[in-house]
Amino acid sequence: MADFGVLSPAEKKVLAAVRMGKEAAIGSARPTAETAGNMVRGDFIRFLLLGGDDSAPVHEDGVRVCGAWIKGEISLRYAKVCSLRFRNCVLDSKLKLGDSEIAGVLFLPGTSVPCIYAPRMRCIGSVFLKDGFKATGGVAIRNARIGGSINIKDAQFSAGGDDLAIDAGGIVVERDVSFLAGVQVVGAVDLGFSKIAGTIKCQEASFKSNHEFALSLDGAAIGGDLRFDDSTIEGELRLIGARIEGDLSLSKARLKCDLDCLSMDRARIGGDAYLLDMKTVGSIGGRGLEVAGDMSFVGAEISCDEATSINFEGVAIGRALMFHSLANPVSNINLGLAKIGAIVDDVVSWGGGTVLDGLSYGRFSGRASTRASDRIEWLKGQKAEHVGTSFRPQPWRELQRVLRESGHVEDSRQVAIELEHSKRNVGLIGATPESWAAPRRWMYRSASRFGHWMLWVLVGYGYRPVRLFAWMLGIWLAFGGYYFLMAERGVFAPADPLVFQNQDYKSCWLDGSKERANWYGCAALRDEYPGLSPLAYSLDVLLPVVNLRQEEAWGAKVPTPLSPWYRELFALDSYRLTRLAIWLQTIFGWVATLLLVAFLTGLLKRDEQAS
Known part of the structure; x- marks a missing residue:
């Protein structure tokens, strides 16, 4: 003394x-x-x-x-x-407390200090920095251990020489950490790899930094919630690799940064993530993020000039991603390889440039539209190359599966049909190895595209099988009507030469010539010979596995081929046109029959039953 x-x-x-x-x-x-x-x-x-x-x-x-x-x-x-x-x-x-041990509390309300230097400090009680507290050169409590809480309210912090206003990396706090109303931090706050047994609550606080981050919780372990409600953060908020047992809340928070304003790569959140009414200027990163509960962007306003505004590649959300009622449509969202329990969204909240390749989800829930037209527009909002030159079919098949398993079978079919259209439009149908010669590639591509187009026209790629029956009905009636007209003009004649040359049927000959006979209306033809029925004849030609004996008994008369041979190619009289019609109907009949068999055996059900 x-x-x-x-x-x-x-x-x-x-x-x-x-x-x-x-x-x-x-x-x-x-x-x-x-x-x-x-x-x-x-x-x-x-x-x-x-x-x-x-x-x-x-x-x-x-x-x-x-x-x-x-x-x-x-x-x-x-x-x-x-x-x-x-x-x-x-x-x-300076207040130097490095490696010290405080048996009670550190109580500095309303106090002004240039710097608190307290690495590895042990404080049995709580720390109170509030009611006008001011630190003009930073607070360094790295690797300190606090037995109670850290209570910060109505306080001001400025950065020291290393741009850190609060250096609390590796700190251990047995209870809560709070930054409440009136807290203003100019400089970076580092809580990386800290262990907080309770909740971190930042409410109506302000953080501003020109450092590489404004607030870092990289690798932190938080036993309760992490909340930034109504807070302002100018600079990057980093949660990379953080473990949060409770909820993450950024409700009504305002984040601004030239690049990433929020980084959550590989973070794990044991509860829900609330980004309600949040306003951000800058991108949001969350590659490998895990959220056990819901993640909600309801009412958020996200502005970003970067190539990716939200990077959630490989994210895992246990329950629902709520992405609706946003203040503006958000473009350039990456959900590639993400796993989501349910999607609750509205289509207008999605901007263009979305990455959905590898995304898997259980269902659409709540207000989310399950109309095929809305969901197809959602898929068409992917990155241009993913619906163009580098087409990605997985998002389409995933949407098919989800709609089908949710009971929206018809919407699932419409998506499947649109997928086939898209594959055709981008040139995936008929794709060949580059090593093939150009003529071979052209022939293969042309044949494949024609076959694919016919598959759409006849059976809707296998998703509209009833269409085939409509085609068959139309072909049957149309060709039946044509055969009726040709029969009236004497184009058809008995296939049996004994009948055709029989003198007993001279009454059926026109101008005394059996070559110009009207056998269809010949009353002298005996009853035991099957009469010509144009509709039955058309059905007999159309169905190759059905024998109505019309083709056996009747046929179209064809004159002797013309010479030279190429004249025959351009001869278009009634006889030759009728023969061509029979050939075309026979080919269609075989194609239709094979398609029908393929559908009935499940070969054309395609992805409708794929898991």
Whole structure:
């Protein structure tokens, strides 16, 4: 005690108060300047914090000071003290608490300090930095251990030389950490690899930094919730690899950064993620993010000029992704390889440039549309190359599966048909190896595209099988009518030459020539010979596996081929046209029969039963 010489009036008040276990009230408000009446030396405070001596005993309640100007450094490195309670004080030099052990609390409401340097500090109780607290050169508590909570409210922090306003990496807190209304941080906050047993609550707080991040929780383990409700963050908010047992909430938060404003790569959230009414300027990253519950973007406003606005590649959301009622459509979202329990969305919230390749999801839920037209527009909103030159079929098949398993079978079929159209439009039908010669490639491609087109026309790629019966009915009636007209003109004749040349049927010949006979209306033809029925004849030709004996008994008369041979190619009289019609109907009949058999055996059901 003698080393301090003559004590100042303020120091005498402190000495008297610590003997009685009371607060030394030097002033009620934080001083604006040093005076003889408020100055207390830092060494003197240190002396008392360490227990004083016989001439300056310290009560077990420790040192409590209010309204003092503490001059000089307070260094308590490796020291063990009771509590630090400075209310509305000014410390004009560093408060050094590195490797110290505080048996009580660190209580600094309304106090101004250039810097708190307390790496590896052990504080049994809580830390209070509130009610106008101000740190102009940063707070360094890296790898500290706090037995209670960290309570920060109505406080100001500015960065030190390393651009860190709060350096709390690796800190362990047994209860909660809070940044509440009035907190203003200019500089980066590092809570990377910290362990917080309770909740981190940032509400109506402001963080601004020109550092590589504004607030980092990379690798942090949080036993409760992580909340940034109504807070403003200018700079990157990093949650890379963080483990959050409770919810993540950014409701009504405002995030702004030139690049990534929110990074959540490989983070794990044990509850829900609420980004309700959040406003962001910058991209959102979440590659490999895991959310056990729901993730909601309802009401969010996301603005980004980057190539990817939301990068959720490989994300896993256990329940629902709620992506509806956004303030603006969001373009360039990457959901590639993501796994989502359900999607609750509206189509208008999705902008263009979406990546859906590899996305798997269980169903559409809530207000989400299951209309094929809406979901097809959703798929067409993918990146241009994914619906063009580098076509991705997986999102279409996944949508088919989800709609079908949800009971929307017809919508699933419409998606399947649109997939086939898209494959044709981008040139996937008839694709060949580059090693093939050009003529061979052209022939293969042409044949494949024609066959694919016929498959659409006849059976809707296998998803409209009833269409085949309509075609068969139309072909049967149309060709039956044509055969009737040709029969009236004498084109058809008995196939049996004994009947055709029989003189008993001269009454059927026209102008005495059997070549021009009207056998269809010949009354002299005996009853035992089957009469020509144009509709039955058409059906007999159409159905190759059915024998109505019309083709056996009747046929079209064809004149002798013309010479030279190429004249025959352009001869278009009734006889030759009727023969051509029979050939075409026979070919159609075989094609239709094979398609029908293929459908009935399941060969054309395609992805409708694929899992």
